[in-house]
Amino acid sequence: MSKEKESGTAFDFRLFKRVFAYTRPYRLIFWVVAITAIFLSAFAICTPVLVKRIINEALPNKDAGQLTFLVLLMGGVLLGQVVSQLSFNYYANLLGESVIKDLRIRLFKKMMAFKMTYFDKSSIGLLVTRTVADMQRIGEIFSQGFFVIVSDLLKMVAAAGVMLYMNWRLALIVFAIMPIILVATRLFQKAMKVAFIEVRAQVSNLNSFVQERIAGMKIVQLFNREAIEKEKFRAINEKHQNAWLKTVWYNSIFFPVAEISFSIGIGLVVYFGVIMRIESAQLDNVGSIFAFFFLMDLLFRPLRQIADKFNTLQMGMVAANRVFKILDTDSHIADTGTQEVSKVKGNLNFENVTFSYVPGEEVLHGISFNVKAGETVAIVGATGAGKSTIINLLNRFYEIDSGTIKIDGIAIKDFTLQSLRSHIAIVLQDVFLFADTIKNNIALNSDKVDIRAIEAAAKAIGVHDFINELPDGYNYNVKERGTMLSSGQRQLIAFLRAYVSNPSILILDEATSSVDTYTEQLIQEATNKITEGRTSIIIAHRLATIKKADKIIVMDAGEIIEMGTHQELLDKQGYYRDLYEAQFMAKEAV
Incomplete structure (x- = not known):
């Protein structure tokens, strides 16, 4: 000015x-x-x-x-x-x-x-x-x-x-x-x-x-x-x-x-x-x-x-x-990829990935791990460890500083953005709903998704009855940011939205704090259903999810410090065991 x-x-x-x-x-x-x-x-x-x-x-x-x-x-x-x-x-x-x-x-x-x-x-x-x-x-x-x-x-x-x-x-x-x-x-x-x-x-x-x-x-x-x-x-x-x-x-x-x-x-x-x-x-x-x-x-x-x-x-x-x-602002993700794939298996590879939100202040330091198609991987770690950053990078919300992220052997930058994101669905901890009906929040106004497909998906993951109990059912207007629903109900809608999109890769920020036991049970059932048969990355907040994961990645300060199954990491008696005893067992006790 x-x-x-x-x-x-x-x-x-x-x-x-x-x-x-x-x-x-x-x-x-x-x-x-x-x-x-x-x-x-x-x-x-x-x-x-x-x-x-x-x-x-x-x-x-x-x-x-x-x-x-x-x-x-x-x-x-x-x-x-x-x-x-x-x-x-x-x-x-x-x-x-x-x-x-x-x-x-x-x-x-x-x-x-x-x-x-x-x-x-x-x-x-x-x-x-x-x-x-x-x-x-x-x-x-x-x-x-x-x-x-x-x-x-x-x-x-x-x-x-x-x-x-x-x-x-x-x-x-x-x-x-x-x-x-x-x-x-x-x-x-x-x-x-x-x-x-x-x-x-x-x-x-x-x-x-x-x-x-x-x-x-x-x-x-x-x-x-x-x-x-x-x-x-x-x-x-x-x-x-x-x-x-x-x-x-x-x-x-x-x-x-x-x-x-x-x-x-x-x-x-x-x-x-x-x-x-x-x-x-x-x-x-x-x-x-x-x-x-x-x-x-x-x-x-x-x-x-x-x-x-x-x-x-x-x-x-x-x-x-x-x-x-x-x-005139040049702040966009370069959509220069040419790969448009109708179906992906879901193999993921992070190879020496570094990233910084602010230049010179690196938050991921050479992250490398592999996820096979159909596997469920849990990522655990203290706040600020870099768990959510991995999710953001996989979707190309941000560009990595160095390294490579691949899906089925193809670098994600070689996909068109539309093709890449069409194979990935996310359920975030902070669920966002538009001031619209439940049906439109699930389908996101896509002509490819009709009410019958939505109802079938809702029955499959066990949330159909909950929606039907609302006034006007699937036509219930949730108002701005979904304020007419509880936090647990909003998350169930987010699970259904992800399931309807039929992704090959699913990402869950699985937070269930401040929800009642019944809603938490519905969320657990929905989690089990939508992760079935597809590659899933879960930022884990609950012991049940961690135990069922095929692989657990333990992060601290932007680095992977441990990796393995639940039992393997307990046997190591390292950082994960300390985190497990201090955080996850305490939550289960509550």
């Missing part, structure tokens, strides 16, 4: 050109808006010309026919102006909405391809602001900004031309006031750009704060932080208010200056117009003075509006700059 403030430029034409590149698919609409803008200018100029003729010709000559003709002609001009204005407003908004529709889709697609590290470091509220609020600001570039400015400029040029044609001396008197408004407008534009950058920054901060506190409301209330968070919100809201008040202050200065200049212009036209009329007869008639009043309005009013519309344009440009920064 500081760089933008220090740039000192009131308008970024490179950015403007980039925004307008999105209008190319809508060239017809673009030209309709441009043509109607020209018509608006032409109709606006016709009115003062007709007024002049009415006052100078029809009224003095008492020519009823000419008066009727000119009045009807003026009515036609007004009708044309109304039609042009309606067309201009509709198609300018249509163009803006079409552009932001395409841009929003592109932004969302871009964000879906980002590495997990990007989301680890980014505020959700900020990304929501970019996708929703900032997009609307970009749309206003077209609906309320650029084209309105162009239309007003055309009116000003046409008005100035007609004024020079009517009386160039009087026109020059009017033009002498223009530099005052032009200088004020230029200073206003520069000040408003800086102000709007600050406004958008404060809007993002406000959105981020509110989103995080609402999402974490349980923690806020649990630790009695209502008063503290209220004070934090008050401070952030005050900064937001001050940022907006700065724009109000600039407007409060500029528009009175513009109004005073306009009033001075009217006074000078009246004064010098009358003097010319009386003393030197350089002004032909009274009608020209009235025409000048209309023309001055067309000259000064658009200038005031241009400054106002430039505010809108600036806010749109600031928003566009923020959106393009996300679009």
